Amino acid sequence: MRLPRLLNRWLLFTAAVFLIALLMENEYYLTLLNFIGIHTLLVVGLNLLMGYAGQISLGHAAFFGLGAYTSGILTVTYGLNPWLAMLAGMIISGVAAFLIGIPALKLRGYYLAMATLGFGVIVYIVFTEAQAWTGGPSGLAGIPALHLAGLSFDTPWKLYLLIWMVVILILILSASIVDSRIGRALRALHDSEAAAESLGVNTQRLKLLIFVWSALYASLAGSLFAHTMNFIAPSSFDIMFSIKLVTMVVVGGMASVWGSLLGAGVLTILPEVLVFFHDFEVVIFGGILMVVMIFLPRGLVRGLLDLKEFRRYKRQGGAFPV
Amino acid sequence: MEILAPLLQYLISGLTNGAIYALIALGFGIIYNATTIINFAQGEMVMLGALCAISIYHVNPSLPLAFAGGVAMVTVIGLVFERLALRPVRDPSPISLIIITVGGAVFIKGIAMLLWGKDPYSLPPFTSNVPIGLGPATILPQNLWVLGVGALLVLFLEAFLRLTLVGKAMRACAYNPRAARLVGISTGRMVQLSFGLSAALGAAGGILIAPLTLGVYDMGTMLGLKGFSAAILGGLGSILGGVLGGLLLGVAESLASGLISSGYRDAVAFLILLVALFIRPQGLLGGKQ
Amino acid sequence: MKSRASLVLVAVIMAGLICFGAAGAKAEKKPYVIGGIFSITGPASYLGEPERNTMEMLAAELNAKGGIKGNPVKVVIYDDEGDVTKARLHAEKLLKKDQALTIIGPSLTHTSMAVLPITQQAKTPLISCAAGIGITSPAKERVWTFKTAQTxxxxxxxxxxxxxxxxxxxxxxxxxxxxxxxxxxxxxxxxxxxxxxxxxxxxxxxxxxxxxxxxxxxxxxxxxxxxxxxxxxxxxxxxxxxxxxxxxxxxxxxxxxxxxxxxxxxxxxxxxxxxxxxxxxxxxxLLPDTDPQKAVCQEYDKKYQAQYNKPASSFGGYAYDAMMMLAQALEKAGADRAKIRAALEQTKNFVGVSGVFNMSPEDHNGLTPEAxxxxxxxxxxxxxxx
Known part of the structure; x- marks a missing residue:
């Protein structure tokens, strides 16, 4: 009985995704949802790394950028097929993640954060300075739309279908990874590296695997981003964006695939809503971030569930098991 | 001589910037020691120090007053920040603390933008502005102020931690908070003290470089990141390590931009940092975890 | 259970989005909507702030005079923080939600380049305030894009x-x-x-x-x-x-x-x-009185000083020229995007703060080094x- 229920859930979600799109009469909301989709891909990958494997990365914007720039440069300068360029981007990002991951993942905690941050800074500077390839800070223009069998993904509505199909597939894939043997090994790793090691888990290899895996997601998101914007510039791939991604993971809730969707959604929409506060936007944004983390340190999904449980316990007159 | 002359100049520039990174790195280290938190709002204390001092100077043009006033105001802000943002935290996992301090940094920067606006401000140098010849290189009196006061602050901090009772209590908390509590040290107090102390150090750094770099509401972010890098490079929690990390980073940057490429300056500096970490995962002077 | 609760949450947020959109759809008596996208906060705020101030100041002034052809002017200004994704989102919002007739901005070359693919597609004029030469050239491919900043x-x-x-x-x-x-x-x-x-x-x-x-x-x-x-x-x-x-x-x-x-x-x-x-x-x-720009600059500076208590900057001047040029075009063309574009392209001997503009189908900047x-x-x- 378990499988049909699971299947049901995904079908329900897919239906919801399309229903929502049909309700959006304004293309602006579709564009907003498209960016949420792209951010979700990034956040799911980072969440696998942070929430399940317990390793932090402050340099994920670099893989996002590598995907975007590989797609951009190969299609604009060399006229390559966008799908091949996307694949090339994933290969480059995967190899980069592999090479940086081998030494970096031996580091722990803040030292790992620093190493990934340093990697992010270096890649960002290369985007800015290698002007012959990347167009430098003024950006790379004229990136074509994606094509598939005569269909060109050039309007928000068509892009929405494409991006959210990818998001649904990636969510299903990630959820099944979490439920698999690897997922269990990851959770063991998260709880105690030594214990996982003693149970026969090759922790170093596992960490590397998941690091490369999340870089592949980021690269895929980057390619989609490049073809959605038709234009890319280094400022989209700076350290601040890496930090924002970590924030999305934590606000949504670590070790939760759905939390990733929520975190990406909330933190992409929030600045749009705060736009009405003009210069106060930044202050309010920072304030909300602090308040959410102070009172719901396990993220929105877990936090709200905790509150619900707490209320139920209170209603039943029992004590809340802390 | 032909090669040496620019080298000396690069060194001067690197050491001056490095001294500021070192002060910020010490701020990171002090808080880390007391709480194992990395306070990403540390860079904003530098900015606040510079801007508060500039404002005080505009009301009453006395530099010593501006310095003391700036440091005092920012110390209070550091204490308030700890009380409002960190004390109420329910589940102090390192990652949620990182996000809280990042949020705090964004918040403080936003407030500074509203208070001071987006324009930069200048602060006059502490003493004359005439460059001093130093062999083939030149140095501004303000560079000397940065290096001198920076060194004094480090010595003062070291003495405070080693010789005073409060300092010893702080170190005890860092080694083993539970044992420290058992012998009657109020760990809450020590945490508070560490935030005040590191805010003061950051502010002092900001005021020292303001005459060289101007003060503007968004100057803190980059300085904070560099300070964090310096703290990690030296080894978290080690005072000497922080100083060494800061100076090394400053000099690496300056040499990279002078000898290799100014465009890739930060890339070269961070590459050195990565290599150093891969060789010594606990930082240059950090102890084994 | 957990995932159902979060599904509900997602649905609630989506529903909120929809309501948010529906609320914004109401319109009053047909104002001319002019969009603005500037880097008001973030590293380039020294550009965006005077640009926004100038645009708001001029809109108030136009409305005080009874608007353009009797229609009030409504400016909708968003802050892109120098970020291309934000600039793109705001442009989409101005085009689809606010139904802007023309967009002024963005402040920077890269944000302008990120916005112009969709303003061109939507056949809506864009008057950029950034310097990059690639924004308006080649003019053949930038039919709907103009700029007022000197190159x-x-x-x-x-x-x-x-x-x-x-x-x-x-x-x-x-x-x-x-x-x-x-x-x-x-x-x-x-x-x-x-x-x-x-x-x-x-x-x-x-x-x-x-x-x-x-x-x-x-x-x-x-x-x-x-x-x-x-x-x-x-x-x-x-x-x-x-x-x-x-x-x-x-x-x-x-x-x-x-x-x-x-x-x-x-x-x-x-x-x-x-x-x-x-x-x-x-x-x-310092300019001789014979210089036609002297009077324009003086008027702008005086007005800006009076309202914001700061001297006017050349960056704000880009927005000033864009707004004045657009007002002239709207006077001629009314609320028709294609006609506005044509009117902008025919701008001749327009004395602005940043120079004397002579637009043409080959030149959508219209300035010379004499600026x-x-x-x-x-x-x-x-x-x-x-």
């Missing part, structure tokens, strides 16, 4: 003309690593040959860098006769200070990005002797040279 090429030729007159042939260039600096560097190296000038050193610095002594030390070691610095914000002032510290005595030429009173204030006594090409707004009191004058700073004030 770097003009500032460079102004500087090189001056150098040639004074027989200075070896220059060292020091540019900021943003779109502004990179485009300046491109023009400086490209035009050098034409004027018989040799670029002996090329150095760059970051927008937020605070110490350029290493770069200048390197330049000191070359046989450069002049240093040309291309940057905006506080960094050019620091370059001036650092040069003084190092005792570099060759002349320093700044770009028009540094041409403001704020620069003199920040650089202090290091500002003396620095030359730069400047938009006429900065030096309008700049060379100035020198003496005793804390600008002086015209020549």
């Amino acid at each position: 770097d090429a003009m500032a460079v030729s102004r500087i090189y003309q001056y150098l040639k007159q004074h027989n200075l042939t070896k220059v060292a260039i020091l540019t900021v690593s943003t779109g502004f600096g990179v485009s300046g560097k491109e023009q400086l190296t490209k035009q050098a040959e034409e004027y018989g000038i040799q670029v002996v050193a090329q150095e760059v610095f970051g927008e937020k860098d605070t110490d350029m002594t290493p770069q200048l030390t390197k330049i000191r070691g070359t046989d450069a006769q002049t240093v040309i610095c291309w940057g905006t914000g506080p960094a050019p002032a620091l370059v001036a200070k650092n040069m003084k510290q190092l005792g570099v005595t060759i002349p320093l030429i700044q770009s028009h990005g540094a041409a403001s009173r704020k620069f003199i204030e920040l650089a202090g006594d290091a500002a003396d002797g620095i030359m730069m090409p400047a938009g006429k707004l900065v030096v309008y009191p 700049f004058v060379m100035v020198k700073i003496e005793k804390g004030d600008f002086k015209l040279i020549e």
Whole structure:
């Protein structure tokens, strides 16, 4: 009985995704949802790394950028097929993640954060300075739309279908990874590296695997981003964006695939809503971030569930098991 | 001589910037020691120090007053920040603390933008502005102020931690908070003290470089990141390590931009940092975890 | 259970989004909606803030006069923080939700480039306030895109003309690593040959860098006769200070990005002797009365001072020209985007703050190097040279 229920859930979600799109009469909301989709891909990958494997990365914007720039440069300068360029981007990002991951993942905690941050800074500077390839800070223009069998993904509505199909597939894939043997090994790793090691888990290899895996997601998101914007510039791939991604993971809730969707959604929409506060936007944004983390340190999904449980316990007159 | 002359100049520039990174790195280290938190709002204390001092100077043009006033105001802000943002935290996992301090940094920067606006401000140098010849290189009196006061602050901090009772209590908390509590040290107090102390150090750094770099509401972010890098490079929690990390980073940057490429300056500096970490995962002077 | 709860949450947020959209759909009595996208916060806020202020000020003024053709003007301004994704989202919002007739901005080259694919697709005019030459050229591909900021090429030729007159042939260039600096560097190296000038050193610095002594030390070691610095914000002032510290005595030429009173204030006594090409707004009191721009600049500066208690800046001037030019076009064309575009393209002899505009199908900027004058700073004030 378990499988049909699971299947049901995904079908329900897919239906919801399309229903929502049909309700959006304004293309602006579709564009907003498209960016949420792209951010979700990034956040799911980072969440696998942070929430399940317990390793932090402050340099994920670099893989996002590598995907975007590989797609951009190969299609604009060399006229390559966008799908091949996307694949090339994933290969480059995967190899980069592999090479940086081998030494970096031996580091722990803040030292790992620093190493990934340093990697992010270096890649960002290369985007800015290698002007012959990347167009430098003024950006790379004229990136074509994606094509598939005569269909060109050039309007928000068509892009929405494409991006959210990818998001649904990636969510299903990630959820099944979490439920698999690897997922269990990851959770063991998260709880105690030594214990996982003693149970026969090759922790170093596992960490590397998941690091490369999340870089592949980021690269895929980057390619989609490049073809959605038709234009890319280094400022989209700076350290601040890496930090924002970590924030999305934590606000949504670590070790939760759905939390990733929520975190990406909330933190992409929030600045749009705060736009009405003009210069106060930044202050309010920072304030909300602090308040959410102070009172719901396990993220929105877990936090709200905790509150619900707490209320139920209170209603039943029992004590809340802390 | 032909090669040496620019080298000396690069060194001067690197050491001056490095001294500021070192002060910020010490701020990171002090808080880390007391709480194992990395306070990403540390860079904003530098900015606040510079801007508060500039404002005080505009009301009453006395530099010593501006310095003391700036440091005092920012110390209070550091204490308030700890009380409002960190004390109420329910589940102090390192990652949620990182996000809280990042949020705090964004918040403080936003407030500074509203208070001071987006324009930069200048602060006059502490003493004359005439460059001093130093062999083939030149140095501004303000560079000397940065290096001198920076060194004094480090010595003062070291003495405070080693010789005073409060300092010893702080170190005890860092080694083993539970044992420290058992012998009657109020760990809450020590945490508070560490935030005040590191805010003061950051502010002092900001005021020292303001005459060289101007003060503007968004100057803190980059300085904070560099300070964090310096703290990690030296080894978290080690005072000497922080100083060494800061100076090394400053000099690496300056040499990279002078000898290799100014465009890739930060890339070269961070590459050195990565290599150093891969060789010594606990930082240059950090102890084994 | 957990995932169902979060599904509900997602649904609630989506529903909120929809309501949020529905609420915004109501409209009053047909105002002319003009969109604005500027970098009001973030690293380029020194551009966006005066641009927003100017646009709001002019809209209020137009409405006080009874609007354009009896229709009130409504400006909707968003802040892109210098981020391309935000700029794109705001443009989409202005096009689809606010139904803007024309968009003014963005402030920067890269944000403008990110916005123009969709404004072109939506057949809505865009009047950019950024310098990059690629925004309006090739004009054939930029049918719906205009800009009011002078192009770097003009500032460079102004500087090189001056150098040639004074027989200075070896220059060292020091540019900021943003779109502004990179485009300046491109023009400086490209035009050098034409004027018989040799670029002996090329150095760059970051927008937020605070110490350029290493770069200048390197330049000191070359046989450069002049240093040309291309940057905006506080960094050019620091370059001036650092040069003084190092005792570099060759002349320093700044770009028009540094041409403001704020620069003199920040650089202090290091500002003396620095030359730069400047938009006429900065030096309008010194211009002869025969200069048609004098009156326009004076009027803008007076109005801006009165309202915001700060001197007007050339950046705000870009928005001023865009807004005035658009008002003229709206007067002619009414609420028809294609006609507005055509009217903008036919703008001739339009005297603005940034120059005298003569648009044409081949040129959507419409300015010449005469939009700049060379100035020198003496005793804390600008002086015209020549």
